[in-house]
Amino acid sequence: MTQPLFFSIIKAHLLLFMIISQILPLLSAFFVLGLGVLILSKSWRSALNVVFFFLSLAVTIWLYGTYRMFVSLTTDEVVFWDRFIYAGVVFVPALFYHFSVLFTERKDRRQQILFSYLLALFFLIMSRTPYFVNDVFRYEWGVHTKAQFWHHLFLIYFTIFIAFLFTNLFKFYRRTNSAISRTQAKFVIMAFIFLVFIGTLGYLPAYGIAVYPFAYLSGVFFVVILAYTIIRHRFLSIRVIFKRGSVFLAAFLSTAAISYCFNYLLVWQFPHTPYFQIAALVVGLLVYQPLQRYFSSLANKYFFSDIYDYQEVLKESSRNLTSVIELPAVVNHVLESLNNPFQLEKIGLVLFVNNQPSAHYVKSNGYQSSELSFFSDNKFLQQQLLSTNNVLLLDEIKFILNGSLSTETTKQWRKLRSELMDFPIDVCAPLFKEDQLLGIIFLGQKITNDGYSDEDIKLIDTVTNQAAVAINNALLYEQVSNFNKELQGKIAAATLDLEKANKQLKVANENLQQLDQAKSEFLSIASHQLRTPLSGIKGYLSMLDEGDFGKLPKEAAKIINELYLNSDRMSRMINTFLNISRIEAKRFTIVAKECDLLAIVRSSFEELKLEAQKKQLKYHLDVPRGTIKLKLDEDKVKDAVGNYIDNAIKYTPSGSIEVRVFAVKKEVVIEVADSGIGIKQQDINFLFEKFVRSSEVKKISTGGSGLGLYIARKVIEAHSGRVYVKSAGLGKGSIFGFALPLK
16 A cells, blocks of 8 residues: 555656646746737837847747647657747847847947848758757657757857857946946846756757756746846836836736635635625725735835836926025925935035135035035046036946056046045036036935936936026025125115215215116016026927927927027027126126137027018128137127127118128128118217117117127127127118127
């Protein structure tokens, strides 16, 4: 009795192992194909995603064919399904190699890729013949065909291109400067190691070596490792879809299990009572939503805590920054805009007040304010941020150190890296006001300990650009508010001793009135309610016009274009008033650098071309060939040229406008000639003063501010140039010009 029982148990275990060995390939095939379809559904236009899908399809053919071969009963069936397997397997080396070329961004390997696919086609043809596989080898764990001559050559081809795969991946791992790319490469290498070195065990039975079919577990390992890479390290950009699918699958399986258990308990307790299936279904419907919420929160907490919607973050940031003007509130919103999507351990911001690198406004969450303030004085850090005009990552410093640097520079980089690691600070994001460093945002590690991806850096860069504008406006508002308080204090102090200081009060009162007027002009125009929202409006209009949200109907496109032109005109007007406020506050500066004057003139001419065409004016540009290189403040000179052309268009009801550039002796002259309303001789000498307009101009409603020519004069004189105007009288047109020294 004991002996038969023992053998029965052994047979049962063997049967179980055989069943498992038959099922393993099918389960692996299911997982591999599912991952391939998921990745392709994310972006079928991505070459990397498409190649990965076909790779998963080839592996699926191998695994599914193996399952069918294991359950085959006759020799013919075994041979048929093994040849079916090789319909996918012969393409695996070529697809592996192609995937590695795309992943490592090697654009010089097209011929090698083509050659690999041609070899795959050749072996596909050979695999249909008895010279590739033939006969059957049956062993304890399964069945397999026997390898023939062309199969031996196929294994050589397989080995060579698998070697190319790992060579490409290892080289990419060593040379990439991106921390996130290195992490992705590490896990991709690991996934392919499992797939190749475990999967190739499946060739052994073809050579008469009986092994348990562990090879077919390689598909499961491959999927698990890539799934982890997708979840934790943003591989192939399908993390959001992966999250939703995982949450749905977990909730569905849990609901099914609960419904099944509930139904089983009812049947067990009340075996002859009908309608238990309906009751179990109702229970399933009741528990599904709570389970889905639970698994979603679980996924957010442990796997997907750093997933964010890029566009939503930008919308929220823009909305928050345009809703406040006080500096502390603006700074809080800036830090929240970066902390919320990244879930940071620490974050801080340092502003250089009055452009002094040693005077600070500090706001921090997790860092010591005094230490952050002291660290931001690091001249080498400031120099690097100014020279690159870009975000600095701690992870990238070690790759910078691998470059060819001087001994002193290497020493400074190492010191900076050591200090960043001590805080710790992972990212230094600069805030710029024109070409000046307004401040620095310091970002620490993420709570998840993940690195910063390219999308993260793009978001940081965009948010810091928004933040720089909002903070600059807040500083201007604070400056004016403080000045207003100071002004009120001075008036109060002066009125207390009116009789004793009458003479001094008169002088002070005149100065205070002038300052008060400048303050009022600035407050009414340069507040955040104009500038910051207008930047957002222009941005969205530009996106609509360029088709970022889809192609617009012709009428709608025309209206959007008109709106963009009007907002651009308003932006120029706001810049005009801001320049006035800077002039009055003696903060008008020229940032000169070498640029092409002719390019500036052409650009201004093209920007206003549509305005001239609307009035059906003849619009002509006459400039010499080549370039005229001068040291200029490009933006301000462009504004001056634009003001000249804009004036000519406004005050020319019909006729023509000509913009010309020519050299006279040691000067280059820019003239804008029109056939417009002309100017009285008595008005010419006053046209370049603030708020002065010709007596005839006042009869025409153009919406002008009377400041364009005044600012143009200030700009040209600041460049050591001169302005002038000519007119033969009313109705005879006019010529507005300015001359700049050639040296």
